[in-house]
Amino acid sequence: MGTVVVLGEASQVSGYCLAGATVLAVEDAEAARKAWASLDSEVAVVLMSTRASGFLAAELADTSLLTAVMPS
Template sequence: MVAIGAQARVAGLSLAGVGVLVAEDPEAVRRAWQSVSDEVTLVIVTPAAAEVLSQTQLQGTRPLVAVMPE
């Protein structure tokens, strides 16, 4: 499981064992997404990160994507 987004939104998830990929701008979100291992089954993204990703990426079944509430 990994989380992608601004540090202020995702840093705390590391305390629960979630891998954190800090991405503060659209290009960083794209790079973070591409770096996600095929073994990851769940990606948690911030709403801002979700806006950068395509609907195909967000609605796929592998990995499952969950968008954080605002």
């Protein structure tokens, strides 16, 4: 079974750890790209903030991962 990662600004994603998700708090484009590159093969779903999805537009266009963007 794969894991769920939640990626975005700490103020928006920190609570998801209570549901068992792996939380990757990022505040800028460089941190978002580093976090994305660190995802391992066990990741099945990535939920992200609107801002993080903007930082990762190129990466999201070329992925087979299931991704979703949180409403703002």
